[in-house]
Amino acid sequence: xxxxxxxxxxxxxxxxxxxxxxxxxxxxxxxxxxxxxxxxxxxxxxxxxxxxxxxxxxxxxxxxxxxxxxxxxxxxxxxxxxxxxxxxxxxxxxxxxxxxxxxxxxxxxxxxxxxxxxxxxxxxxxxxxxxxxxxxxxxxxxxxxxxxxxxxxx
Amino acid sequence: xxxxxxxxxxxxxxxxxxxxxxxxxxxxxxxxxxxxxxxxxxxxxxxxxxxxxxxxxxxxxxxxxxxxxxxxxxxxxxxxxxxxxxxxxxxxxxxxxxxxxxxxxxxxxxxxxxxxxxxxxxxxxxxxxxxxxxxxxxxxxxxxxxxxxxxxxx
DNA sequence: AGAGGTGGTCTCAAAAAGAGACCAGCACTA
DNA sequence: TAGTGCTGGTCTCTTTTTGAGACCACCTCT
Numbered sequence: 001x002x003x004x005x006x007x008x009x010x011x012x013x014x015x016x017x018x019x020x021x022x023x024x025x026x027x028x029x030x031x032x033x034x035x036x037x038x039x040x041x042x043x044x045x046x047x048x049x050x051x052x053x054x055x056x057x058x059x060x061x062x063x064x065x066x067x068x069x070x071x072x073x074x075x076x077x078x079x080x081x082x083x084x085x086x087x088x089x090x091x092x093x094x095x096x097x098x099x100x101x102x103x104x105x106x107x108x109x110x111x112x113x114x115x116x117x118x119x120x121x122x123x124x125x126x127x128x129x130x131x132x133x134x135x136x137x138x139x140x141x142x143x144x145x146x147x148x149x150x151x152x153x154x
Numbered sequence: 155x156x157x158x159x160x161x162x163x164x165x166x167x168x169x170x171x172x173x174x175x176x177x178x179x180x181x182x183x184x185x186x187x188x189x190x191x192x193x194x195x196x197x198x199x200x201x202x203x204x205x206x207x208x209x210x211x212x213x214x215x216x217x218x219x220x221x222x223x224x225x226x227x228x229x230x231x232x233x234x235x236x237x238x239x240x241x242x243x244x245x246x247x248x249x250x251x252x253x254x255x256x257x258x259x260x261x262x263x264x265x266x267x268x269x270x271x272x273x274x275x276x277x278x279x280x281x282x283x284x285x286x287x288x289x290x291x292x293x294x295x296x297x298x299x300x301x302x303x304x305x306x307x308x
Numbered sequence: 309a310g311a312g313g314t315g316g317t318c319t320c321a322a323a324a325a326g327a328g329a330c331c332a333g334c335a336c337t338a
Numbered sequence: 339t340a341g342t343g344c345t346g347g348t349c350t351c352t353t354t355t356t357g358a359g360a361c362c363a364c365c366t367c368t
Contacts, residue, residue, distance in 0.1 A: 048215065050289035050296050055209030057356080061202060073315055084357050089316065099299025109365050110314035120295055127288035134281035135204035141274055142204050145253025211325080227346055238326050243347065263334050264345035 053098045058083055058091045060128060063117070066101060067125045070116035100124055207252045212237055212245045214282060217271070220255060221279045224270035254278055 054060060058080070065071060065079055077088055092115055095101040100121030106112045117125065135142075208214060212234070219225060219233055231242055246269055249255040254275030260266045271279065289296075 046293035046297075047286055047289045050293045051214055051286065052211070053296070054285070055211065055214070057206070057209065060205055060209070074313080077315095084359085085316075086318090086358085087356070090356095097300055097303040098296050099303070105315095108314085111364090113315060120292070120299065123292070124288060127284040130281040130284040131208070132201055132205065134278060135201045138274070138277070139200035139204045142207070142252050143200075145274065146251055149251045149253070228344080231346095238328085239347075240327085240349090241325065244325095259346095262345085265333090267346060 050098075053094060054124075054128065056091055056094070058087055059095060060132070062088075062091055062095065063100065063121065063125050063128060064132060066115060066117045067122070067129070070114050073113050073115070076115065095121070204252075207248060208278075208282065210245055210248070212241055213249060214286070216242075216245055216249065217254065217275065217279050217282060218286060220269060220271045221276065221283070224268050227267050227269070230269065249275070 054063075061080060062076065065076060071079065073088070073092075076092075077083065077085060080088070092101060092103070096103050096115075099118060102116050102118050102121075104114050104116070106114065208217075215234060216230065219230060225233065227242070227246075230246075231237065231239060234242070237245075246255060246257070250257050250269075253272060256270050256272050258268050258270070260268065
């Protein structure tokens, strides 16, 4: 099987000549992931620490929702029907702990709770959004790859 | 508590005026996550489907490693000491299935297996890398947020 | 009085991840 | 020739994470 023609689309259609931007090539990507100064042990790496907080099943979805507008607890639950109340509580708690989400209780009766992105959260979503955008543009390529792989492997 | 001054740094130091780039505001971010045309059910959303494959504990780390250069199985195991052989096999398998990673067996004795990024994988890493870069630049802000949260909540 | 909406917590089952033994095949060494 | 080690895995068992759903106090409206 020869090298397939690249049919996927890049996120930055213009002005981004290729995958590797200038800063990417400044030093080894793995070095960046190790984030230097970790004493040679890749296990406790700050970047891993931060990324870990985002790769939960619901984190990126809730970030995308809150990037749109602030939402109340129940609104988020209705917006994402297949999340359990337990995981919604927990994921929002974790996002708040990492400083991405602000939780505000309003003294209504019964009290309502509003979740919104902090400045840090908006900043982080700017980067996360690149990935979401890529996924939207290339989901059919990924789906094709999966289908091809499954067909080949049985 | 007033609105804190934003002390975190943006990834694109110049030319990116704020979090929201032009394309971000074209339509609702949540709409993008739903990726339209999903019949109103956010549960089976192509973007979620793609993102899901990347938020495993080891996926982004292995992508970063392979973005640096191709590696053999044992090399990856030594590079990431705290991954179990089982999860390394499985994660590489999943990344291969999604079309990000190419697996090639060389007929040496004993046979060796080399893993490398495909074009699709390199393209995806271009987006993922934004997030990694953000994490590197802002991990202290996240760490501070965590410390503050833990101190407040006990 | 009863139903419904608020934002949760608690318990228990299912799924995923981690630890480590085991495997075939070959090369090198003793 | 028997041991040792390296290759890339799989298999089983235990621990952690997630999911499903009951339960809760409080208030409002009917």
